[in-house]
Amino acid sequence: xxxxxxxxxxxxxxxxxxxxxxxxxxxxxxxxxxxxxxxxxxxxxxxxxxxxxxxxxxxxxxxxxxxxxxxxxxxxxxxxxxxxxxxxxxxxxxxxxxxxxxxxxxxxxxxxxxxxxxxxxxxxxxxxxxxxxxxxxxxxxxxxxxxxxxxxxxxxxxxxxxxxxxxxxxxxxxxxxxxxxxxxxxxxxxxxxxxxxxxxxxxxxxxxxxxxxxxxxxxxxxxxxxxxxxxxxxxxxxxxxxxxxxxxxxxxxxxxxxxxxxxxxxxxxxxxxxxxxxxxxxxxxxxxxxxxxxxxxxxxxxxxxxxxxxxxxxxxxxxxxxxxxxxxxxxxxxxxxxxxxxxxxxxxxxxxxxxxxxxxxxxxxxxxxxxxxxxxxxxxxxxxxxxxxxxxxxxxxxxxxxxxxxxxxxxxxxxxxxxxxxxxxxxxxxxxxxxxxxxxxxxxxxxxxxxxxxxxxxxxxxxxxxxxxxxxxxxxxxxxxxxxxxxxxxxxxxxxxxxxxxxxxxx
Amino acid sequence: xxxxxxxxxxxxxxxxxxxxxxxxxxxxxxxxxxxxxxxxxxxxxxxxxxxxxxxxxxxxxxxxxxxxxxxxxxxxxxxxxxxxxxxxxxxxxxxxxxxxxxxxxxxxxxxxxxxxxxxxxxxxxxxxxxxxxxxxxxxxxxxxxxxxxxxxxxxxxxxxxxxxxxxxxxxxxxxxxxxxxxxxxxxxxxxxxxxxxxxxxxxxxxxxxxxxxxxxxxxxxxxxxxxxxxxxxxxxxxxxxxxxxxxxxx
Numbered sequence: 001x002x003x004x005x006x007x008x009x010x011x012x013x014x015x016x017x018x019x020x021x022x023x024x025x026x027x028x029x030x031x032x033x034x035x036x037x038x039x040x041x042x043x044x045x046x047x048x049x050x051x052x053x054x055x056x057x058x059x060x061x062x063x064x065x066x067x068x069x070x071x072x073x074x075x076x077x078x079x080x081x082x083x084x085x086x087x088x089x090x091x092x093x094x095x096x097x098x099x100x101x102x103x104x105x106x107x108x109x110x111x112x113x114x115x116x117x118x119x120x121x122x123x124x125x126x127x128x129x130x131x132x133x134x135x136x137x138x139x140x141x142x143x144x145x146x147x148x149x150x151x152x153x154x155x156x157x158x159x160x161x162x163x164x165x166x167x168x169x170x171x172x173x174x175x176x177x178x179x180x181x182x183x184x185x186x187x188x189x190x191x192x193x194x195x196x197x198x199x200x201x202x203x204x205x206x207x208x209x210x211x212x213x214x215x216x217x218x219x220x221x222x223x224x225x226x227x228x229x230x231x232x233x234x235x236x237x238x239x240x241x242x243x244x245x246x247x248x249x250x251x252x253x254x255x256x257x258x259x260x261x262x263x264x265x266x267x268x269x270x271x272x273x274x275x276x277x278x279x280x281x282x283x284x285x286x287x288x289x290x291x292x293x294x295x296x297x298x299x300x301x302x303x304x305x306x307x308x309x310x311x312x313x314x315x316x317x318x319x320x321x322x323x324x325x326x327x328x329x330x331x332x333x334x335x336x337x338x339x340x341x342x343x344x345x346x347x348x349x350x351x352x353x354x355x356x357x358x359x360x361x362x363x364x365x366x367x368x369x370x371x372x373x374x375x376x377x378x379x380x381x382x383x384x385x386x387x388x389x390x391x392x393x394x395x396x397x398x399x400x401x402x403x404x405x406x407x408x409x410x411x412x413x414x415x416x417x418x419x420x421x422x423x424x425x426x427x428x429x430x431x432x433x434x435x436x437x438x439x440x441x442x443x444x445x446x447x448x449x450x451x452x453x454x455x456x457x458x459x460x461x462x463x464x465x466x467x468x469x470x471x472x473x474x475x476x477x478x479x480x481x482x483x484x485x486x487x488x489x490x491x492x493x494x495x496x497x498x499x500x501x502x503x504x505x506x507x
Numbered sequence: 508x509x510x511x512x513x514x515x516x517x518x519x520x521x522x523x524x525x526x527x528x529x530x531x532x533x534x535x536x537x538x539x540x541x542x543x544x545x546x547x548x549x550x551x552x553x554x555x556x557x558x559x560x561x562x563x564x565x566x567x568x569x570x571x572x573x574x575x576x577x578x579x580x581x582x583x584x585x586x587x588x589x590x591x592x593x594x595x596x597x598x599x600x601x602x603x604x605x606x607x608x609x610x611x612x613x614x615x616x617x618x619x620x621x622x623x624x625x626x627x628x629x630x631x632x633x634x635x636x637x638x639x640x641x642x643x644x645x646x647x648x649x650x651x652x653x654x655x656x657x658x659x660x661x662x663x664x665x666x667x668x669x670x671x672x673x674x675x676x677x678x679x680x681x682x683x684x685x686x687x688x689x690x691x692x693x694x695x696x697x698x699x700x701x702x703x704x705x706x707x708x709x710x711x712x713x714x715x716x717x718x719x720x721x722x723x724x725x726x727x728x729x730x731x732x733x734x735x736x737x738x739x740x741x742x743x744x745x746x747x748x749x750x751x752x753x754x755x756x757x
Contacts, residue, residue, distance in 0.1 A: 121684055123720035132684045152688050155667035157635045157649045159642055160685060181684045184639045185720035192717070198556040201573060202714050208643020208739060252646075265511060271653045272521045286534035289643050291738060292575045300580055301534065321517055328510050427580075503641050506682075 001067055002039075006032050009069045012373035013224045015440040018456060021059065021074045026085060029075040033060065037092050041066040043354055043367070045443065045452045047098035049106055050465040054079035056106055060098075061441050061454065065372035070441060077108065087113035094354025097473055120180035120506045124188060135178045137164050144168060148488065152181045159502035167488055175483040175491075177476050182506035190466035196222060196296055196430040204291050206468060207504040209249055212241045213446025214468075214504075215294040217453045220375065221442040222296055225455060226432040230297055232376065233424040236414060237303045239377035240311075241281070241290055243407040246447040248277040249499070250400040251322070256496045257397055258329065261338045266329045273322055276314050283310070295428035302425040308415050315408055326401055339394035343482035343494040346391050350478065357449015359475040359498060362399050363391035369445035381414050393482075393490075396497040403447075434461040448472060448501065470504025522657045526746055529592075535741075536574040536588035539567045541606045544584045554581045557707070557714065569594055569602040569612075569736040570710040595735040595748025602710075602736055614751050622699035623732065628754040630662040632672045633703070636692050638685035639721060640678030643739040644706035648676065656742045663749060669693075674701035674732070680708045680715040683722040690725060701732040701752070705745065710734050 006024050010016050024032070036042055047060040056077040061070050077083065087110035089096040097119065099110045104118045107126030118125065121132040139147065145168055152160035160181040166174040186206055193199050203218035204211055216238045223230055251274045258266030278288040285293035285301040293301055329335055345355070350363035360367040368385035370378045386402045388395040434457050441454040449471030456465040475498060482494045523529060531537070548562045555578055559571035567578075567586070579586045594612045596602055601613055637645055651658040652665065666672045669692045681689065693702070707713040715721055735748045 123683060123718075133687070152685065153636055153692055157637075157645050157665055159637045159640060159645065160688065181682065181688070182637075182639050182679070183682055183684055183720050184680060184715045185718040188720075189715070189718055193556075195556065197577070198714070201556055201575065205641050205643075205708075205714050205738075208641035209646060211643070265514065268654045269514060269518055272518065272655055275650075275653070275655050282535055283532065284534075286536045286576065287574070287738075288741070289646065289739065291573070291643070292536075300576065321514075324510075324514055324517060328514065501642065503639070506684075 001064075002036055002071075004032065007036070007071050007073050009064070009067070009071055010441070011069055012369070013220050013375065013440065013442045015224050015227070015435065015438040016072075018437045018439045021072050021439060023057075023074045023076055026075050029073055030086065030088060032073055033062070033088060034091055036062055036064075036071060039064075039066075040351070042071070043356070044092075044095055044098065045070070045450060046441065046454055046467060046469055047095060047102075048467050049077075049102045049108065050456065052076070056108070058102070059439070059454075061452075063373060063443070065367070068373060070373070072439070072441075083108045084111055085109070086111050089113050093352050094474070097477070118180065120183050122180075122183055123185050132180055135162070137178070138166075138174065138176055140166055140173070145173065161502050163491075165483070165488055165491075170487045170489065172483045172486055172488050172491075175480045177480055179476070179502060179505050182503040184503070184507070186507040187466055187468060191463055196432065200296055200430070204294075206507070207470060207501045208289055210245070210446050210448065210451070210470070210501065210504065211290045212238070212245045212294060213444055213451050214470075216242060217442050217444040217451045219294055219296045220444070221440055221453045221455050222432070222434070224440045224442065225434040225438055225457060227435060228297055228432060231425055232380075233303070233418075233420060234299060234426070235375065235377045236380070236418060237299065237425075238294055239375070240303065240411055240414060241293055242444070242446070243411050244277055244281055245290060247404050247407050248274050248281070249447045250404050251277065253496065253499050254397065254400055256499070257339070257393075257493060258335075260492045260496055261335055263329065263332065263335060266325060266335075269321070269325045273318060273325070276318055280311060280314050283307075297429040297432065298426035299428065302422040303420045304422060305420055308420055312412070312415060315411065319408055322404065330398065330401065336394065339397050339493065340392060342393045342490050343486050343497070344390065344392045345478050345481050349481055350391065353477040353481065354474050355449075355478045356474050357445065357471045358396065358399060358403070358447070359449060359471075359478045361385065361387040362395040364389045367450075369443045369450045373443050375444070381410065381417070383410055393493050393497045434463070436461040446471065448499070449475065468507055470501050472500040472505045475500050476505065521654045523655060526656065526743060529743055531590040531592055531741070531743075533590060534576070535590050535592075536576050538569070538591040538594050538612060539572070539579075539586055539588050539604050540609050541565050541567065541586055541604065542584065543607055546582050546585045551578065551582055551585065554578050565606040567604050568711075569604065570599060570734060571707060571713070572736065573707060573713065573738040592741050592743045593747045594737070595733060595740070595744055595751065597733055597752055599731070599734055602734055619732075619752065620699070623701060623753060624755065626699055627673055627701070631674070631749070631753055632664055632666045633674055633676050634669045634672035634692060634696065635665055635676045635678070636689055638677060638679040638689050639682035639715065640706065640708060644678035644708070647739040647742050648678070648705065648745065651742045651745050656746060658746050661750065663746075669695035670697070672696055673699070674703060676703045676705050677709045678705050680712040680718070680721045681723050681725060683720055686722050686725055693729065702729050703733040703735065703749070704731055705735045706740055707736060707738050710736060713738065
């Protein structure tokens with residue numbers, strides 16, 4: 001375990017005074033980062049810059065899974081300094097996306113960065129002349145190769161993104177994914193909207209498929225900054241909603257993969273199996289995707305003993321039909337033949353690009369915030385993570401099934417041990433004062449992987465920075481790697497096996 | 508074979524036979540009703556971060572309303588949300604519910620272009636475009652075609668290409684980065700064609716209405732045929748809205 005006065009260790013959702021984060025020169029910052037990231041149990045969860053008076057202040061947060069804490073480091077680029085820094089991505093490739101984002105937002109050039117291109121063409125980008133239609137795609141000059149461009153509008157009901165394949169016949173040599181089409185200015189809106197209720201609703205709309213994931217990460221960030229205690233039952237309710245979200249979306253993903261493998265029975269049955277789960281969420285809070293449920297410091301929709309009985313019944317029925325369908329699907333030779341050995345990202349590659357969540361666990365990397373940096377609900381009711389080994393489409397297909405089973409077990413365990421009582425909860429409270437000059441980072445394991453929100457307050461307790469990171473930020477690279485030396489007709493099953501977020505990346 | 512039969516038997520009948528008359532239960536929030544009770548109007552207006560509530564007379568604009576229910580929790584004597592999910596309309600103004608009104612949301616059949624019902628009443632192929640949609644409306648549009656809601660029974664489907672489609676269903680507040688692609692898709696659809704706004708982000712910009720990253724000017728030049736409110740709209744709202752627009756009787 002590395003100790004140094006140049007770093008500070010904090011816990012998930014534990015605010016610290018901003019001035020307690022040691023600020024070092026870039027050279028020792030680089031040295032420390034490389035030293036810390038040598039350990040396989042660490043990975044960078046956030047690295048960003050924000051304007052601090054006239055200077056640019058950089059903050060990096062590295063999760064240390066073995067010690068269950070987060071290492072925070074910082075450095076400053078003075079206003080008079082040249083906007084050039086030696087790239088860290090050269091040595092730790094997983095950092096590439098963070099440096100690209102800083103480059104796009106503030107025009108800081110990272111020397112020797114292998115892939116210094118815009119991330120999302122944000123409305124407030126440094127180089128306003130760069131245009132989304134002029135993205136500098138990688139290309140290979142050859143008479144034998146051809147390029148295939150897909151998007152931004154895709155064939156299905158799906159968000160926009162552009163995929164550019166370089167192919168040799170049917171075989172894909174290289175895929176580059178260009179995003180940004182969904183950019184709505186979320187991070188600036190968090191600062192422009194002054195009322196916490198507005199921000200609460202904004203968090204709900206970051207990614208509509210991860211409503212609970214993003215909203216609970218947001219409320220935990222704000223609650224940490226206000227130093228108010230949230231009733232235990234509310235924390236447990238949020239975790240139940242998070243697991244239901246996981247079950248629902250994973251089930252939908254399994255159905256979508258069956259569609260692409262032309263397995264009609266699986267497509268239909270898994271498709272309708274999602275319905276009772278999201279209908280329960282609607283029965284609980286009025287919205288099938290959970291909008292309206294998670295609120296700062298409380299809820300309008302407390303979980304009750306009646307809801308518990310209904311949920312247990314729904315889970316029993318779901319499990320029986322799910323297991324029966326899965327038994328046939330996962331043994332079907334045509335499914336196995338279609339998914340196995342396709343789109344492999346091995347453990348070494350996954351480490352290199354820094355995948356998180358499901359995309360890490362499919363390559364046998366034990367990376368799960370519920371285990372490594374658990375919130376109170378997962379401390380009280382521990383979750384045991386599952387992984388699979390091969391990193392192909394089948395591995396992702398299989399992992400979704402295993403995680404559904406785990407989530408059902410976890411919810412059942414909670415429901416059997418915890419007594420729900422509306423009197424133990426509170427109504428939402430948006431009128432809270434945030435502590436001045438604080439930094440806080442909040443991590444949640446959403447169904448895609450780790451969601452990271454961090455916030456900084458000024459002298460008056462106003463938000464001066466709000467940073468959102470969706471797991472897709474890391475994982476899009478995994479989809480690109482999956483497609484190398486894969487037939488282009490296998491793209492749909494690869495894409496759906498990851499089901500990454502466009503709006504979560506574009507913000 | 509035996510396993511397959513068992514699966515089909517165990518899952519039973521899943522489709523909703525009458526999509527017009529499903530009864531949804533509270534806390535599902537559909538069409539709001541505003542009583543004539545006297546309350547502090549300024550506080551009532553301020554409670555809604557979407558600016559959906561206005562006064563004189565007190566009204567809720569469902570084109571802006573996120574159906575979060577916060578106003579009903581703050582002023583239960585003034586506002587309640589019914590479970591009426593048939594809230595889509597072809598007139599923007601019809602989405603505004605005023606004090607004392609309890610009638611269902613109406614469709615103005617007089618302004619429906621004749622070509623729409625002549626051409627699309629038995630078959631309608633739609634192209635979905637997400638321009639900053641958060642994937643919630645997209646999920647619900649997808650659900651419209653699953654075995655529960657089965658919109659395909661009416662001949663309504665989503666297509667891959669604008670060239671094969673009869674209209675666009677737009678989700679999202681229209682990001683600057685998507686304006687050009689959206690315009691190209693719309694121009695690529697042959698006449699006659701319809702334009703549908705799905706979800707409050709598309710109808711009014713929603714929580715993103717004041718964002719510098721969106722550009723809604725394209726809508727100035729397009730006649731919108733259908734507004735489907737909700738965040739996201741329930742599949743039943745979507746399907747009933749499209750049916751009301753395209754056919755006289757179902």
